[in-house]
Amino acid sequence: MALVLHAGKMNKNAYKTLIAAEYSGIKVELAQNFEMGVSNKTPEFLKMNPIGKVPVLETPDGPVFESNAIARYVTRLKADNPLYGSSPIEYGHIEQWIDFASLEIDANIGHWFRPRVGRAVYLPPFEEAAIAALKRALGALNTHLASNTFLVGHSVTLADIVMTCNLYMGFSKLMTKSFTSEFPHVERYFWTMVNQPNFSKILGEVKQTASVPPVPSAKKPTQPKEPAKPKHKDEPKKEVKKEPAKPKEAPVGEEEEAPKPKPKNPLDLLPPSKMILDEWKRLYSNTKTNFREVAIKGFWDMYDPEGYSLWFCDYKYNDENTVSFVTLNKVGGFLQRMDLARKYAFGKMLVIGSEAPFKVKGLWLFRGQEIPQFIIDECYDMELYEWKKVDISDEAQKERVNQMIEDQEPFEGEALLDAKCFK
Numbered sequence: 001m002a003l004v005l006h007a008g009k010m011n012k013n014a015y016k017t018l019i020a021a022e023y024s025g026i027k028v029e030l031a032q033n034f035e036m037g038v039s040n041k042t043p044e045f046l047k048m049n050p051i052g053k054v055p056v057l058e059t060p061d062g063p064v065f066e067s068n069a070i071a072r073y074v075t076r077l078k079a080d081n082p083l084y085g086s087s088p089i090e091y092g093h094i095e096q097w098i099d100f101a102s103l104e105i106d107a108n109i110g111h112w113f114r115p116r117v118g119r120a121v122y123l124p125p126f127e128e129a130a131i132a133a134l135k136r137a138l139g140a141l142n143t144h145l146a147s148n149t150f151l152v153g154h155s156v157t158l159a160d161i162v163m164t165c166n167l168y169m170g171f172s173k174l175m176t177k178s179f180t181s182e183f184p185h186v187e188r189y190f191w192t193m194v195n196q197p198n199f200s201k202i203l204g205e206v207k208q209t210a211s212v213p214p215v216p217s218a219k220k221p222t223q224p225k226e227p228a229k230p231k232h233k234d235e236p237k238k239e240v241k242k243e244p245a246k247p248k249e250a251p252v253g254e255e256e257e258a259p260k261p262k263p264k265n266p267l268d269l270l271p272p273s274k275m276i277l278d279e280w281k282r283l284y285s286n287t288k289t290n291f292r293e294v295a296i297k298g299f300w301d302m303y304d305p306e307g308y309s310l311w312f313c314d315y316k317y318n319d320e321n322t323v324s325f326v327t328l329n330k331v332g333g334f335l336q337r338m339d340l341a342r343k344y345a346f347g348k349m350l351v352i353g354s355e356a357p358f359k360v361k362g363l364w365l366f367r368g369q370e371i372p373q374f375i376i377d378e379c380y381d382m383e384l385y386e387w388k389k390v391d392i393s394d395e396a397q398k399e400r401v402n403q404m405i406e407d408q409e410p411f412e413g414e415a416l417l418d419a420k421c422f423k
Contacts, residue, residue, distance in 0.1 A: 002028075005056075007031070009030060012169050013165070017057065017070045019203075020161055024083065026074050026078065031058075049065040055067055057074070072158065097151045097152065108134035109134060111126065111129075111130035116214075135182070142184070143185075143325045149192070174209060174212055265344075274304045275304035280299060283295055295406070296405060309365075309366055309389060311364045316386055318359045320357070322356040324356070324358065328351060331351060332420065334379075337378075340375070341366075344366060347362060347364040348363045349422070351420075
């Protein structure tokens, strides 16, 4: 009896087993005419897995369900399979990364994805927590891959197969290039894996998503139409007078209110400023040499103290910044959530120190004389920092602004671990 995998052709959890089978030289066939929601509810299927989940592998010795267990089983069918490493410690590390891929990567991608496609209730705080947890996991994975081509050893193992299949959902459905660019080693690893012959044979051409699925909108229920009244056999036909055509009306229950004009941001109502923020951002980005003489001087020439204000920020909980990549991810997440302010702000965030605990300090340029209220309301990171308005009449504070804009090192006597720019 051949091994038969009961799952749809596009099931990423089935891919784990099919790729492992390719590497192991084991023949696994997909069940013919499998239809999700139908085939997995038949009495025959429920005997193999009573809760009806897929995939399930049908073997001569009985069924196996749960995708990681199935992939392990197929891998074990080949004696001394290199997919399981060559030593007890490699085996332990392979199992470690399989668990990590499932609990830290796959679970959080699922928490993010399911509400976006209507399979769960969409709750913004829940999504935010899922994305933060996923970024934390990707940060840890990125650090490991900075000095490793594969997860364990020097060739593909089952850990790489499980990890790549779990990342596949993220790359193809959720994680845009702007999202994954924070994790360059994860990007390199993923594209290396999916282009391996045994992967590409199963996955085909893989493309990264260009956008995140929109949040499903709640639709108003439609009212059922009244059945047409049957006409009496002998009822004479009434002469129908033609009237001028009227514009079609929306069906009852499906009327939509005319979209209300979007209220203007209060910052757009401020008096015009002589400082054109985009011009400063271009100058900053294009200045490669003589930064002080060109970019810094240009900033102060452009700066409008009546239309803009400068702010220092200091992270309140620096004693918690004991792991470098976690600290960097924390700052990266803050900048991502500040995207709503891109039209009205420019920022520099410095991660300071050669050893833990690392300090996080920032400089922000905001439109107006106060930190915009909509940023305080929408970006919860704001309350994690102490904010102090810059007094540009104080030469020491002004020089500190210069140093933060140009990423001067050492900064205040300490090395820079990283410097990030919001522009």
